[in-house]
Amino acid sequence: MISLAARPFSLAQLSAGDDVPVLLPFYHLVSDHDHPFQYNYRVLSTKRFREDLDFLLAYFEPITLEELHSGMNLKNCFHLSFDDGLRQCFDVIAPILKEKGVPATFFVNPAFVDNHDLFHRYKAAVLNQFFAKKGVMSDLQNTYADLMSLDQMAEDVGLDWQEYLQKENPYMTLEQLSQLERDGFTIGAHSWDHPEFWLLDEASQLDEIRESMEWLGANFSPKIKAFAFPFTDFGVSPFVFDAIRRERLCDLTFGTAGIKFEKETRHHQRLPMERAGYKTARDLLKAEYLSYQLKRLVDQHVAKRE
Ligand SMILES: [Zn+2]
Numbered sequence: 001m002i003s004l005a006a007r008p009f010s011l012a013q014l015s016a017g018d019d020v021p022v023l024l025p026f027y028h029l030v031s032d033h034d035h036p037f038q039y040n041y042r043v044l045s046t047k048r049f050r051e052d053l054d055f056l057l058a059y060f061e062p063i064t065l066e067e068l069h070s071g072m073n074l075k076n077c078f079h080l081s082f083d084d085g086l087r088q089c090f091d092v093i094a095p096i097l098k099e100k101g102v103p104a105t106f107f108v109n110p111a112f113v114d115n116h117d118l119f120h121r122y123k124a125a126v127l128n129q130f131f132a133k134k135g136v137m138s139d140l141q142n143t144y145a146d147l148m149s150l151d152q153m154a155e156d157v158g159l160d161w162q163e164y165l166q167k168e169n170p171y172m173t174l175e176q177l178s179q180l181e182r183d184g185f186t187i188g189a190h191s192w193d194h195p196e197f198w199l200l201d202e203a204s205q206l207d208e209i210r211e212s213m214e215w216l217g218a219n220f221s222p223k224i225k226a227f228a229f230p231f232t233d234f235g236v237s238p239f240v241f242d243a244i245r246r247e248r249l250c251d252l253t254f255g256t257a258g259i260k261f262e263k264e265t266r267h268h269q270r271l272p273m274e275r276a277g278y279k280t281a282r283d284l285l286k287a288e289y290l291s292y293q294l295k296r297l298v299d300q301h302v303a304k305r306e
Pocket residue numbers: 083084190194230231
């Protein structure tokens with residue numbers, strides 16, 4: 001509905017205003033093949049991804065993570081990021097970004113790098129696809145707390161995760177991530193193993209941040225130490241944000257609430273781009289900006305966490 005309502009406005013009108021946050025679109029993977037992770041988000045084709053980039057580059061200026069951190073005027077700027085460290089980031093996305101000269105940050109989970117393990121929502125997606133091929137429709141959405149039942153289900157139907165990981169190589173290797181860093185991209189952390197933070201207590205949330213940031217520091221040399229909360233920053237308490245600042249764990253942190261103003265310092269909201277129902281990035285952005293401007297009218301444009 002918002003999408004239709006945004007039509008009469010131009011993007012320039014909708015993104016106008018001094019208090020409009022910097023644009024931070026993010027993706028996971030780009031693929032021209034049927035992909036099981038389409039159970040988690042819309043998987044964009046290379047054609048659509050290129051169109052997204054061309055559109056963004058026509059209206060906004062691409063900036064590096066350092067520029068985002070620098071405090072420069074960010075009006076009409078964007079910084080791209082990619083979550084979960086999937087193989088397509090190296091094989092498909094990075095070459096396109098290099099060709100177009102677009103900087104980006106890749107947020108990865110140490111537990112999955114080198115295909116040591118599979119994120120529980122991806123396990124659920126692989127099982128959904130497995131069942132669909134047998135003519136059974138399922139919509140498994142198991143959380144971190146319910147990982148055992150996913151593993152049990154896989155075992156029951158003869159799906160071996162280690163075999164799957166070796167055959168499909170869903171994730172990038174440490175060497176590929178190092179290559180991305182050498183190519184000028186930034187590597188950031190995305191928690192150790194991608195749990196739902198709203199199911200964790202404060203101490204466990206901080207452990208996930210500390211351990212993944214330590215791993216980042218041990219394996220890479222990012223000029224800006226960045227952390228993107230897995231799923232969302234919903235349920236992350238002010239105490240955790242205070243600890244991040246006090247212990248200097250990160251220079252920048254990120255949520256996924258879309259185009260929203262953010263009260264926490266050095267914390268930004270990113271915009272999920274892999275959503276159904278939008279034919280183009282232009283449609284999605286216009287709908288998001290209209291929603292932001294409407295919420296601003298009634299003072300609801302600030303990200304909430306509780
Ligand atoms: Zn993620």
